[in-house]
Structure formats: C-alpha cells, structure tokens
Amino acid sequence: MKSFISLHIIPISLAILLTFLTLSSGIFNNYLFPENNRTKKYMYPQKQSGYFPNYDIGYQSEIDICNALNNGAILVIGSSELTNQSEAIPYKFIPKYAAYPTIGLGHAGNQSLSILTQLAAMSNYLENSKIVIIVSPGWFEDKSSKGTSLQSFLEYNNERFLYNIWNNKKIPKQFKNQILQYVSENIANINCSNAILRLMYCKYQSDRNILKKVIYLPLVKINKYLSNIKFQAYDMFYNKEYISNKMTLPNKTFLSSQNLNQDFNKSITINWDSLFFSSFNEAKSIATNNSWGIYDDYYSKYIKGNKERIKSVDIRYNREYKDFTILLDLLKYYKSDAIFIIQPLNPYYYDELDKIDKLISQINNDIKQAGFGCLNSFISDTTKYKKALLMDVMHMGDYGWYKMNKFIIEKYSKDEK
Amino acid sequence: MLPFSSFDFFIISGIIILYLYFSKLFLKKFISYSTNLLLVSLFYLLFFYPEPWHIISLVIYSYLIYYLFNSILRFKNKLIGTIILLLPMILVKTDIRFHFYPFELNSFISFAGLSYISFRIVSVYIEAVPGSKPVNFFKYANFLIFIPTILIGPIDRYHRFNSDVNEGYSRLNKKNFLDGWQMLILGILYKYICAEVVDRYWLEMIETESTKLIDMGNTMYAYFFYLFFDFAGYSAMAIGIGKMMGINVPINFNKPFLSRNPQDFWRRFHKSLGDWLKDYFFMPLYMYFSRKKSLKKYPLLRQNTALFLTFLLMGLWNGFQVNFIISGMLFGLYSAVHNSYIYYCRKKRKDIVFNNLPENVVKWISIFIMVNLAAFSIYIFSGMCPFIS
Numbered sequence: 056m057k058s059f060i061s062l063h064i065i066p067i068s069l070a071i072l073l074t075f076l077t078l079s080s081g082i083f084n085n086y087l088f089p090e091n092n093r094t095k096k097y098m099y100p101q102k103q104s105g106y107f108p109n110y111d112i113g114y115q116s117e118i119d120i121c122n123a124l125n126n127g128a129i130l131v132i133g134s135s136e137l138t139n140q141s142e143a144i145p146y147k148f149i150p151k152y153a154a155y156p157t158i159g160l161g162h163a164g165n166q167s168l169s170i171l172t173q174l175a176a177m178s179n180y181l182e183n184s185k186i187v188i189i190v191s192p193g194w195f196e197d198k199s200s201k202g203t204s205l206q207s208f209l210e211y212n213n214e215r216f217l218y219n220i221w222n223n224k225k226i227p228k229q230f231k232n233q234i235l236q237y238v239s240e241n242i243a244n245i246n247c248s249n250a251i252l253r254l255m256y257c258k259y260q261s262d263r264n265i266l267k268k269v270i271y272l273p274l275v276k277i278n279k280y281l282s283n284i285k286f287q288a289y290d291m292f293y294n295k296e297y298i299s300n301k302m303t304l305p306n307k308t309f310l311s312s313q314n315l316n317q318d319f320n321k322s323i324t325i326n327w328d329s330l331f332f333s334s335f336n337e338a339k340s341i342a343t344n345n346s347w348g349i350y351d352d353y354y355s356k357y358i359k360g361n362k363e364r365i366k367s368v369d370i371r372y373n374r375e376y377k378d379f380t381i382l383l384d385l386l387k388y389y390k391s392d393a394i395f396i397i398q399p400l401n402p403y404y405y406d407e408l409d410k411i412d413k414l415i416s417q418i419n420n421d422i423k424q425a426g427f428g429c430l431n432s433f434i435s436d437t438t439k440y441k442k443a444l445l446m447d448v449m450h451m452g453d454y455g456w457y458k459m460n461k462f463i464i465e466k467y468s469k470d471e472k
Numbered sequence: 473m474l475p476f477s478s479f480d481f482f483i484i485s486g487i488i489i490l491y492l493y494f495s496k497l498f499l500k501k502f503i504s505y506s507t508n509l510l511l512v513s514l515f516y517l518l519f520f521y522p523e524p525w526h527i528i529s530l531v532i533y534s535y536l537i538y539y540l541f542n543s544i545l546r547f548k549n550k551l552i553g554t555i556i557l558l559l560p561m562i563l564v565k566t567d568i569r570f571h572f573y574p575f576e577l578n579s580f581i582s583f584a585g586l587s588y589i590s591f592r593i594v595s596v597y598i599e600a601v602p603g604s605k606p607v608n609f610f611k612y613a614n615f616l617i618f619i620p621t622i623l624i625g626p627i628d629r630y631h632r633f634n635s636d637v638n639e640g641y642s643r644l645n646k647k648n649f650l651d652g653w654q655m656l657i658l659g660i661l662y663k664y665i666c667a668e669v670v671d672r673y674w675l676e677m678i679e680t681e682s683t684k685l686i687d688m689g690n691t692m693y694a695y696f697f698y699l700f701f702d703f704a705g706y707s708a709m710a711i712g713i714g715k716m717m718g719i720n721v722p723i724n725f726n727k728p729f730l731s732r733n734p735q736d737f738w739r740r741f742h743k744s745l746g747d748w749l750k751d752y753f754f755m756p757l758y759m760y761f762s763r764k765k766s767l768k769k770y771p772l773l774r775q776n777t778a779l780f781l782t783f784l785l786m787g788l789w790n791g792f793q794v795n796f797i798i799s800g801m802l803f804g805l806y807s808a809v810h811n812s813y814i815y816y817c818r819k820k821r822k823d824i825v826f827n828n829l830p831e832n833v834v835k836w837i838s839i840f841i842m843v844n845l846a847a848f849s850i851y852i853f854s855g856m857c858p859f860i861s
Binding site: 056059063242243245246247248250253256257260266267270271273274277278281 | 473474477478479480483484519522584646650653657
C-alpha cells in the first residue's frame with residue numbers, strides 16, 4: 056500500500072494539482088509566463104483574393120475569411136470544382152477583370168453542414184456579406200445524400216470554430232442543435248475527441264430527457280470547464296486588441312478598421328460575348344473524341360464510353376437536403392447577401408438524370424423563397440444542354456465559369472449602384 | 473461514448489467502481505454482486521453507448537437461437553447454429569444496401585463491438601452440451617455486455633467469467649483494486665503516450681504512399697509498433713478496469729516482440745483471439761479432416777490446411793478487403809511452413825535448418841525472422857502498402 060501511495064497516488068495528485076494551477080490560476084501563470092515575456096502574435100488580414108482549400112495553414116486563413124465576410128469581399132464557397140486551375144475561376148477572374156477582392160474556399164467534401172458550421176462560427180460577420188455558394192447536385196445523391204462526412208466536418212471545423220459557436224449566445228438554437236446533433240451522432244467515430252466536441256455531445260444528450268439531464272450534468276460541467284481553461288490559456292498568447300476575451304476569432308471592430316478595395320472597377324468593360332464565344336469554341340476543340348462534350352484527356356482516361364446511373368434519394372430521407380435548408384435559414388437569419396449557383400451534371404454521361412429534376416427544382420425554389428439569387432445551370436435534357444458548360448462530367452469548363460462570373464459580377468455590381 | 477475513447481469514460485468508470493465498492497459496504501444485503509454488475513453495464517449501455525437497442529436485441533436474439541438449437545432441437549452439429557448466430561456480423565461485413573438507399577441494413581443491426589460480442593456468443597453456444605440445462609439469461613447478458621470488454625475484448629469465456637461473478641463481492645478487494653490500477657496505468661501509458669508518440673512523431677512523418685523500399689520498411693515498423701501500443705494499451709486498460717470491478721479479464725498481450733514462431737506469436741499477440749480461433753475453428757476443422765478417410769494418410773496436409781483456413785478466416789473477419797485477406801493468408805502460410813519445419817525436424821530427429829547452431833543463436837535468429845514476418849503481414853493488414861489496399 057505504501058508503495059502504491061508513493062508511486063501512484065502522490066505523482067497523480069501532484070500532476071492534477073500542477074495542471075489545474077497552470078491552466079486556471081492567473082498568479083501561477085503570470086509567474087510561469089511573465090506578461091512582458093509572452094510572445095504575442097500580431098496577425099492582420101493578408102489575402103484579399105485567392106484560394107483556401109481549407110483552414111490548414113492556420114489562424115491566418117481564418118482572419119482572411121472573416122475579413123472577407125466582414126468587409127464585403129466576395130467569398131465563393133464550394134467543393135471539388137474550386138480546385139480547378141483555370142484562370143476563369145471566380146477567385147482569379149473577378150479580381151483581375153472586375154478589380155474586386157474575391158476569395159475561394161473549399162475542396163471536395165465541403166457540403167452543406169460543413170459550410171453551415173463554418174458560417175455559424177463566423178456569424179458575427181455575416182450581415183450583408185457577399186457569399187456565393189456553389190451547389191453540386193452530387194451532394195444530394197447516393198452516399199453524399201447522407202450529409203457531410205465526419206472527415207470533412209472535422210477538417211473544416213476546428214476547435215476554435217466549435218468553441219465560437221458554443222459561446223455565441225446570439226446563434227439561434229435551431230442552428231446550434233443541428234451541429235450538436237451531428238457531433239453527437241458521430242462522436243463514437245472520433246478518435247480522442249477534444250473537450251468542445253465532448254461538451255457538444257454531452258449537452259445534446261442532456262437535452263434529450265430529464266434523466267439524461269441529471270446523468271450528463273457532471274460531464275457537461277467538466278467538459279465546459281476543460282474547454283474554457285484551454286481557451287483561456289490560448290488567450291495569453293494573443294493580442295487582445297482584436298481577439299476578445301475568450302472568443303478567438305478576430306474582433307469585428309478591429310476587422311472593420313481594415314480597409315478593402317471594394318469598389319467594382321467600372322472602367323473595365325468585360326466583353327462577355329467574346330469570352331463565351333472563344334471558350335465555347337475552345338471547349339469544342341478539346342472535346343473531339345466523344346460526342347458528350349467531355350474533354351479528350353478526361354474521356355480517354357476515365358470514361359471510355361461508360362455511363363453511370365444517377366442514384367437519386369427521396370427528399371424525405373435526404374439528410375443533405377435537410378442540412379441545405381438549414382444553411383439557407385442561417386443565411387437568411389443573418390441577412391447575408393448570398394447567391395447560389397447550382398452546377399450541372401453531364402446529362403449524356405448520367406443516365407436517369409431526370410430523376411433528380413424534382414429535387415433540384417425544390418432546391419431552386421427554396422433558394423428563391425429565402426430571397427437569394429440563384430443561377431440554376433442544372434439541365435437533365437440532353438437537347439437543352441450546352442456541351443461546353445462542363446469540362447468533365449460534373450466540373451465547370453471555362454464557358455461555365457464565365458457564365459458564373461457574369462452572374463456574380465452583375466448581381467454584386469448592381470448592389471453597389 | 474465508447475469505452476476508452478475519451479476522458480469522460482474514465483470518470484464514468486470511476487463512478488461505477490466507487491458505486492460497486494459502496495454496494496459491497498452498504499447494499500450487500502439488498503443487491504447481489506452479479507445483479508449489480510448487470511445493472512451498471514445496462515446503465516452504461518443505455519445512457520452512453522451508441523446504438524444500445526441494437527446490442528440488447530442481439531443479446532436476446534442470440535439467447536433465443538442458443539435456447540432453440542441447444543435445449544429444444546438439441547442439435548449436435550453446431551455449424552448451422554453458429555452461422556445463424558454470426559449472421560448479424562456477416563450481414564454487417566457484407567454491407568447490404570436496400571433499394572431505398574441511403575437506408576442500409578447496417579443502420580439497423582450494426583454497432584461498435586459487434587464482432588467481439590459475436591465471438592463471445594459463439595463460444596457460449598459451442599461450449600454448451602446439447603440438451604444440457606441452458607445458461608441463465610441474466611448471467612449470459614452480464615457476460616456479453618461487461619463494460620470494459622464490450623468494445624474490443626479481450627475475448628473472455630462464459631464459465632471463466634461467471635466463476636469470478638459467483639465469488640460475489642469478495643472479488644472487490646484491495647489486491648484486485650491495486651492490480652487493476654497498475655494495469656490501467658500501464659494501458660494509459662501504452663495507448664495515450666507510446667502509441668501517440670509513435671503515431672505523431674514516426675508514422676505521420678512517413679510518406680506512406682511512397683513505393684521506395686526504405687519508406688515502405690519504415691511504415692511497416694512504425695505501424696507494427698503503433699498497433700501494438702494502441703491495442704495492448706486498450707487491452708491493459710480493459711484488464712485494469714475489469715479487475716477493479718472484480719473480474720479477471722484474460723491477458724491479451726505478452727511480449728510479442730519475443731515470439732520465436734507463428735504459434736508463439738499468437739500466444740503473445742491478441743492471445744484471446746488466437747485462443748478463440750484455435751478452440752472454435754482450428755480444432756473442430758482439424759477433427760473434421762481427421763475423420764476423413766481420404767486424408768488419414770496425410771497428417772501434415774490436414775494440419776496445414778486447417779491452419780491456413782483458420783488464419784484466412786481471421787483475415788476475412790476483419791472485412792472482405794484484399795489487404796485483410798492477404799494478411800490472413802500470410803499468417804496462414806507462416807504457420808503452415810513452421811508446422812512443416814517442426815514435423816520434419818521431429819521425423820528426422822534433428823534441426824533441419826539450423827543444424828547444430830547453439831540454442832541461443834537459434835532463438836535470436838527465430839525472433840528476428842518472426843518479428844519481421846509479423847510486421848510485414850501487419851503492414852499488409854494496415855492497408856498502407858501502396859501495392860495492396
């Protein structure tokens with residue numbers, strides 16, 4: 056027993072005590088990390104235009120995205136199509152031809168709930184924000200209709216985002232609940248979940264019924280405490296000028312003091328007809344080995360005459376559709392100046408594409424009812440489909456990007472007037 | 473909240489252990505140890521475990537099948553009953569989808585730990601003598617849903633588990649508590665420190681997609697160490713918490729890096745699975761082959777075929793992917809080669825490979841070969857080999 060006490064009880068008690076003191080005691084912290092010795096990170100918005108596949112480069116990307124939302128730059132959110140190298144892609148084309156800051160955000164897997172959570176974390180900056188959401192019909196069919204994958208959710212929504220959502224009392228319950236429910240349903244598959252994820256899970260469970268409320272109460276308290284002290288520890292190393300006390304996303308007032316060159320350049324006139332004409336002909340010239348309008352390389356590498364049947368999923372069981380409607384509600388609630396672009400799928404390649412006509416029309420209607428603009432490029436009828444729209448079976452070619460750019464520029468330059 | 477997945481689990485386990493010791497002191501007259509164990513397992517299952525009703529349904533389903541085949545139909549041949557008992561696991565592994573996708577069969581029957589519960593279910597059924605008195609349902613449920621082992625074992629045996637349970641509150645004593653604590657700390661050290669260090673500072677630093685021999689070799693060793701620390705850590709924590717709750721959960725890992733041959737490896741690495749496969753698959757299969765007149769003259773073929781099929785089954789149990797199947801086949805091949813070596817050594821009454829080399833040298837050469845062969849097979853299993861995934 057003596058050896059047990061000396062080898063186990065004393066070291067563990069000391070470890071717990073030291074951890075507690077380090078994380079929660081101001082005096083202890085000030086002694087260990089004297090105020091004047093702390094290396095504070097002064098970070099300012101850097102990128103006004105460009106592309107972020109995700110937030111992997113760290114806090115700088117979050118500052119730049121918040122800055123774009125707050126100061127009226129265009130934020131184009133989408134999935135795999137945004138990884139395209141074309142010069143016609145909005146975050147390259149719009150800054151170049153309309154001299155307006157535009158940022159692209161996302162890559163494959165960034166679906167409705169992932170976008171919803173990112174925007175909820177940045178909800179302080181959403182009012183009047185210029186957000187373009189590129190909707191892929193593929194999100195709503197087959198496996199993707201089950202909603203955002205856990206891997207993508209965690210990739211796009213770090214601890215800081217979730218902490219911001221948790222602490223932001225202004226976010227209505229309906230949006231928070233959707234996120235909490237997702238975390239709760241998936242926590243069993245998260246290896247070594249952090250305190251904020253566990254807190255969300257425990258809170259969601261405790262709201263189920265009175266019995267669970269009692270059982271989960273200590274866990275909610277403990278995880279709340281753990282996540283709070285973790286972020287308080289973060290605070291010590293950041294500049295409080297633009298980071299509020301516990302919230303670690305940039306302060307709105309600080310961001311508003313940063314200027315953006317945000318007037319559309321009216322001196323440049325874009326000759327859309329010429330761009331459409333040249334890109335249409337170019338697409339024709341590089342899609343020669345098939346009659347489906349697919350670029351030669353892609354066709355010979357992946358398609359080779361094979362077709363795929365669309366795997367439609369009933370709207371009632373379509374989790375992705377449900378997530379999408381909540382995303383619409385969030386943007387509406389925060390009075391964002393958002394627009395949506397529904398991408399096409401190649402109707403020559405996909406069989407039975409008309410089976411998702413109803414769903415896409417419903418999405419289009421929902422967007423319009425929420426008061427947002429929408430460019431619906433989805434066409435299931437081969438006779439009405441313009442072959443140059445896509446470069447492969449689901450990703451825009453230059454012709455398609457120009458159509459999209461025209462829609463975005465016309466919409467936001469009209470707003471400027 | 474899955475066992476050992478988060479900090480919260482340890483808090484709940486602590487509360488449960490405290491409650492059990494409290495019961496020993498104050499509630500002994502009102503509630504038995506076995507009832508208490510069942511109650512705490514149900515409490516954990518219903519309030520914290522994902523898909524609790526799937527587990528409870530499987531426990532009831534398996535008991536009914538067991539009762540039907542063993543006590544009513546009294547089938548001597550256990551094959552049909554075993555297949556029916558394994559059916560939920562087989563259906564989950566085959567990932568059947570309904571036409572009204574995205575609903576899948578898995579959404580209704582799958583849950584974390586299904587494989588390990590299935591192993592325990594089958595062991596109860598196979599061990600039962602046809603027509604004998606059926607096991608008590610509550611004891612059966614207690615055995616299947618025991619918290620520390622519910623997710624990934626170690627795979628205990630019904631009678632061994634219940635011999636502990638039958639001892640009652642006397643199992644909750646200082647010795648068991650301290651031994652359990654030691655194992656728990658060892659498990660925490662393995663899982664949360666050693667495995668994390670190997671993962672973050674070794675495995676993640678390697679370009680695992682690279683086809684260069686050096687990178688593949690590096691990944692192979694890194695993953696082998698990672699898997700050992702992760703899995704042995706889990707097992708040690710399960711043993712530790714189990715012991716603190718009064719149950720002696722069987723040892724699952726015992727210095728596998730000192731294995732001298734494939735049989736020795738499976739006595740040291742995931743021992744409870746090795747034992748399960750030996751008792752409930754290899755032995756019946758070998759007996760079946762032995763009864764075949766056509767195979768009577770070929771004892772080595774009988775043994776090797778049974779060994780190979782046993783390890784192939786082990787690969788298939790992980791899933792029907794190529795990497796799992798090849799990994800199982802490799803272990804089967806190692807075992808068959810080693811078995812043939814032993815067979816011919818015995819026949820010729822000398823070591824046919826090492827001749828008169830000193831025993832100590834043979835031992836270390838064997839360890840070197842076995843650890844590398846095991847690491848290679850586990851590397852294939854990991855799905856990280858760029859040629860097989």
